[in-house]
Amino acid sequence: MKRKFALILSAVMAASSLPLTAYAANFKDINDVPWAGAETVINSVADKGLLSGYEDGTFRAKNNVTYCEAMQMVYNVLVKTGVAKSMDAVEAYAYMGTLDTYQVPKWAQMAVAYGLKNGIIDMQLVATKFAGGNTAATREDVALLFGNALGMYYDKEKDAAEAKKFADYWSISGERLVQIDLLKRLGVVSGDNYNNFNPKKNINRAEMAVMLNKTNGILTEGVEESGTITNITVNENKYYNFTVKMTQGGTENVMATLGQMPVYSGNTTQTVALSSLNKGDQVSLIRSGNSVIAMRVTKGSTAQSKYDMTGYVDSYKNDSLSFENENTGETVKYPIKSGAKIVVGGQTVTRTQLKTLLDDHYKEHAYAGIKTTIEREKKNGNYEDVTYIEELYITFTNEYTRVGEVKSFSTNSVNMKFIGSSSEGTYYFAANCEFYIGDTKSTAAALKKLADSGTVYVKVTVNADEKVSKVIMSEDTFDEGKKDTSRTYKVKSLNDKKLVVEENKETTTFTFGSTNPLDNITFYGYKNKDWENLGNVDKAEAFADDTDDTMYCKVVMNKSNKVTEIYLSTDKQAWNKTSDEKRERKGTVASIQNDVLKFKTSSVSYTMLDKYNTKDSDNTIKIGSTETQSKKLLTRLANDSAFELYAEIVADGNNKVTEVDARLTAATGKLVEYDQDKKRIKIETSGGEYELITTSKPKLTDEDDKKFTLDDIATSKYVGEEIKLGFNSSGVVNQFTLVNGPNVGSGLTKVSGIATSAANGLQVDGKSKAYSFLSERKMTLRVYGSPTESLDTVKKMIADPNVKVYVEAGLDDQERVETLNVYIREAAGELTSCDSDYIRIRTASGNKFSLDLPGKVKTCNVKGLKQEDLEDGNADNKGYTVKVVLTDAGVISSITG
Numbered sequence: 022m023k024r025k026f027a028l029i030l031s032a033v034m035a036a037s038s039l040p041l042t043a044y045a046a047n048f049k050d051i052n053d054v055p056w057a058g059a060e061t062v063i064n065s066v067a068d069k070g071l072l073s074g075y076e077d078g079t080f081r082a083k084n085n086v087t088y089c090e091a092m093q094m095v096y097n098v099l100v101k102t103g104v105a106k107s108m109d110a111v112e113a114y115a116y117m118g119t120l121d122t123y124q125v126p127k128w129a130q131m132a133v134a135y136g137l138k139n140g141i142i143d144m145q146l147v148a149t150k151f152a153g154g155n156t157a158a159t160r161e162d163v164a165l166l167f168g169n170a171l172g173m174y175y176d177k178e179k180d181a182a183e184a185k186k187f188a189d190y191w192s193i194s195g196e197r198l199v200q201i202d203l204l205k206r207l208g209v210v211s212g213d214n215y216n217n218f219n220p221k222k223n224i225n226r227a228e229m230a231v232m233l234n235k236t237n238g239i240l241t242e243g244v245e246e247s248g249t250i251t252n253i254t255v256n257e258n259k260y261y262n263f264t265v266k267m268t269q270g271g272t273e274n275v276m277a278t279l280g281q282m283p284v285y286s287g288n289t290t291q292t293v294a295l296s297s298l299n300k301g302d303q304v305s306l307i308r309s310g311n312s313v314i315a316m317r318v319t320k321g322s323t324a325q326s327k328y329d330m331t332g333y334v335d336s337y338k339n340d341s342l343s344f345e346n347e348n349t350g351e352t353v354k355y356p357i358k359s360g361a362k363i364v365v366g367g368q369t370v371t372r373t374q375l376k377t378l379l380d381d382h383y384k385e386h387a388y389a390g391i392k393t394t395i396e397r398e399k400k401n402g403n404y405e406d407v408t409y410i411e412e413l414y415i416t417f418t419n420e421y422t423r424v425g426e427v428k429s430f431s432t433n434s435v436n437m438k439f440i441g442s443s444s445e446g447t448y449y450f451a452a453n454c455e456f457y458i459g460d461t462k463s464t465a466a467a468l469k470k471l472a473d474s475g476t477v478y479v480k481v482t483v484n485a486d487e488k489v490s491k492v493i494m495s496e497d498t499f500d501e502g503k504k505d506t507s508r509t510y511k512v513k514s515l516n517d518k519k520l521v522v523e524e525n526k527e528t529t530t531f532t533f534g535s536t537n538p539l540d541n542i543t544f545y546g547y548k549n550k551d552w553e554n555l556g557n558v559d560k561a562e563a564f565a566d567d568t569d570d571t572m573y574c575k576v577v578m579n580k581s582n583k584v585t586e587i588y589l590s591t592d593k594q595a596w597n598k599t600s601d602e603k604r605e606r607k608g609t610v611a612s613i614q615n616d617v618l619k620f621k622t623s624s625v626s627y628t629m630l631d632k633y634n635t636k637d638s639d640n641t642i643k644i645g646s647t648e649t650q651s652k653k654l655l656t657r658l659a660n661d662s663a664f665e666l667y668a669e670i671v672a673d674g675n676n677k678v679t680e681v682d683a684r685l686t687a688a689t690g691k692l693v694e695y696d697q698d699k700k701r702i703k704i705e706t707s708g709g710e711y712e713l714i715t716t717s718k719p720k721l722t723d724e725d726d727k728k729f730t731l732d733d734i735a736t737s738k739y740v741g742e743e744i745k746l747g748f749n750s751s752g753v754v755n756q757f758t759l760v761n762g763p764n765v766g767s768g769l770t771k772v773s774g775i776a777t778s779a780a781n782g783l784q785v786d787g788k789s790k791a792y793s794f795l796s797e798r799k800m801t802l803r804v805y806g807s808p809t810e811s812l813d814t815v816k817k818m819i820a821d822p823n824v825k826v827y828v829e830a831g832l833d834d835q836e837r838v839e840t841l842n843v844y845i846r847e848a849a850g851e852l853t854s855c856d857s858d859y860i861r862i863r864t865a866s867g868n869k870f871s872l873d874l875p876g877k878v879k880t881c882n883v884k885g886l887k888q889e890d891l892e893d894g895n896a897d898n899k900g901y902t903v904k905v906v907l908t909d910a911g912v913i914s915s916i917t918g
Contacts, residue, residue: 048064048067048079048080049078049079050080050082051064059082059227062231062234063080066230067080069101069237070097071094071097071233071237072097072229080226081226082226082230083227084225084226085157085225086157086158086223086224086225086226087154087156087157087158088151088156088157088158089125089133090129091166092133092136092151093128093132094229095132095166095170096132096135096136097233098170098233098236099135099170102240102241103241108134108135108138110131110617110626111612111614111619112134113130113134113135113615114615115134116130116133116134116137117130119144119147120147123148123151123153124152124154125147125151125152125154126154129154130615133151139173142169146162150162159220159221159224160218160220160221160222160223160224161193161194161197161218161220161221163232164200164201164210165197165200167209168199168203170236171203171207171209171239171240172203177200177202177203178199178202178206181198181199181201181202182202183202183206184201185198186216187201187205187212187216188215188216188217189217189218189219189220192221194220201218201220204232208235208239209235209239210232246267246273246305246306247304247306248266248268248273248303248304248306249266249304250298250299250303251264251265251266252264253299253300255296255366260277260278260279261276261278262274262276262277263275263277265306275313277295279388279416282313282314284298284315284317285315285318293318294364296364296366296414297364297414298318303320304318304319305319329583330344330390331346331388331389331390332346333345333389333421334379334415335352337375337376337379340356340357341356341357342354342357342389342410344389344391355391355393355409355410356410357372357410358409358411361411361412362413363413364412364413364414364415365414365415365416366415366416366417375413375415378415384485385419386417386418386421386483387415388415388418388421389414390413391412391413391414392410392411392412393408393410394408394409395407395409395534406534419484420483420485420490421483422480422482423437423439423446423480424437424439424478424479425437425438425439425478425479426476426477426478426479427472427477427478430468430473431469432450432465432466433450434448434449434450435447435450435481435489437479437481448483448488449488450488450492451484451490454488454490454491455490455491455492456468456492456494457492458471458495465492468492470622471494471496474623475496475605475607476605477495478494478496478497479493479494479495480492480493496606509573509574509575510522510523510529510574510576511523511571511573512565512573512589513528515558515562516558516562517533517539518534519531519532520533520576520584520587522574522576531584533584539557541585542558542584542585543586543587544556544557544558544561544564544587545586545587545588545589546561546590547588547595548564552588555589570591572589573589573590573592573593573595574587574588574589575587576588604673604676605670605671606620606623606627606669607668607669608668609621609622609666609668610666610667610668610683611659613655613656613660616629618659618668618670618678620668627670627672628676628678629652629681642655642683643682644658644683644684645682645684645685645748645751653873657708658711661707661708662706663688663689663690663704663706663707664688664706665685665686665687665688666683666684666685666686667683667685667686667752668682669681669682669683683752684748684750684752685713685746686752687745687746687748688706688746689706689743689744689746690704690705690711690744691704691705691706691743692739692741692744693705693710693740693842695715695739696735697735700717701713701714702715702754704744704746705803709803710805712909714754715753718731719747719757720755720757721734721757721758734757740831742759742760744757744758744760745757746758770831770832771829771831772785772792772830773785773827774786775787775825775827775846776819776826776827778816779792779793780793781793782837782838783828783838785828785830792830792837792838793837793838794812794837795837797812800812800840800841801831801839801841802815803843804911805843805844805845805911806844806845806872806873806907806912807845807870807873807911809871815841815843817868817870818843818845818868818870821864821868822866823864824845824848824870825845825846825847825848826843826845826846827844827846828843829842844909844911845872845907846906846907847904848862848864848870848872848904848907849862849902849903850864850865850870850903851900851902852901853869855890858873859871859872859873859874860872860874860891860913860916862903862905872913873912873913874891878915878916879914879915880915880916881915882918883917884918885901886901886903886916886918891916901918902918904916904917904918
């Protein structure tokens, strides 16, 4: 059962002392917002990707927010904070037809579908407020969205006591009152100077930024409540149970596991050991939903500072501790300083007792947190920096975990590269080892298949025998590897000794040296609109000095508060742009729905870029076995159950696909035509007809052992028969398999060529002989290059002098057209409208035709008309007279005029 809260705004503000996302938006009209702190809040939500500005660099804080925009923002904050998963494209597809009916914009449909599926909104609200996408949202309706979203994690109070404290609460719609009450208790909303909520007033972008910022803080950092520790019990030196007497009344039992529950010292991000907490310490509990995710010591007896590093004791000899860093996997050796504080299992011990305890617990892992100090000492006539351990905290455990990127994986071991380090380690599996992909139990063979498909990460649990008892593999990184300070600083100076930065006129220094070696730090610079590895500190220093503009930086540290990455840029927007991280994935495609690609062996969704240019190596799509390289064709093949599509992709850090190399591995359909000379075969599936490239002499097989030749396949007697296709490693057809024998006695003969009109039929290539049509009900018709399947429309095309049509006609024994394949080759006329799927023209004869628009037209040579205009519909009704030329496959190759 979810805990009920009585919260005030100050509790939310206390949580904000945890790391915040970088402020980098820098909108040029930010000073137009009158209230204090506007720049910080607006830039913060913009940097988090929760609310964006306009192309001209403005924010336009006073603009109203529409219902569709509000739902998109709620969806953004839930997904980007990680408390909710992105809407599954297959699940979303079930809502798309209805949303199209209500004219909900395409860009908002995924978010609206998520809202419907999770009960944040209902269909009545969509029909009345979301329809058309342009209705400005009211404050109470936006509160409904946020309240229902947060209501999945926090309890609502039916009496709505807090909401009823608003002076105008009586004007709030009854069904909205409990959501507004929840938001007020969480500190998300407040009243104006007169304590009015103003429920019917439209919400503007500045107000929305405040709600998003506070909601983001609640979902990422939790909500804090204060209390005093009254009792502490420890089990197995690993599991801590704290009894906390809450300031607001009652007690709370907090269960904490060693290494999993962070405890912060005051209003800092410095952590202290669980073993250092004592009765009487005043703490605040940081919640996310019903769970306590962290504690903060606000006043206590402990003086223990943050750990410099954490890991496992390797050995203790001659007053020196050999220590394996759990983040980097590297082993270091430090002497223990005279008078050092040594705590084992919560008890302070001497060095002699430490050695005894380590010997007694030799079958267990000694998990340690250490704080170091550097002293200048003279050795062999030279002064050196010597690192000593001045505080040591140890707890014994039967197992420990390791996290890293998989370098190789077999059924008995895994080799990984540790996060935040260049070091690697190999771990062998115990006989009873358990294997998981995410939260789902799996097998070693399945994990190997996933590891072979691209970049993956792994967490292993190592037992007392140094064997792995549990393996968890994921396509996403595990959180404990590193932490992002999430602040953007101004760089004051950078050299091989230190980085000096400034934030809010306060200076911070990151010192490099023995406790934070430069070899463990990677420097990145934002150049040529992308992040590049600068190689070393000297090049990073040169990069920082080689500009007259202000240099900004972002610092990333591991869990031991050691700097692992430093990012430098003169562009404050750089951190809001695509990450330089590239991920590779390969395997059989399960589906592509609404530009979201999924593999059969993967749980991660990958977003296809809006545009692909086959000539641009950075945004390339390739499909083996076809000449047409388009996202539209790739989507058709992926979603047609008659095909098995294999793909190798490259995606950026946001899982946006930048490169696709795909090929077919299997296909089944009805034979339409085989052309030996052109090395082409056409098959028909439930998804339409496809033309594929073949090898010169495909291998022939027959499931019924009937003999046939390539010449036989090229005749009409096999037309309409089911055929299976095999493919080589390049995705080119190299095998034909007939499921049944030839279609003997079909009587169909074929004619083909440019069609002209004849009485109730057509002529081919200008010949006088005419062929009449069977009725539309009896005739099989396929049209390429246009969405039409209407015989009347086809007749108009053939009769229109401004349209050139190539046909392939199958004739019955009375020479009537029984099957007709229509390929539009050219069409000329006035461009009347367009969108991402179709271009529509009106010919001089007054006929209107729609033509399929691919993702990228090779040639668009019409004055004033751009490719983007076609896709975005900006060319509608502007009087363009165009000539459209299509390929043999019915795909537009050029538009001229």
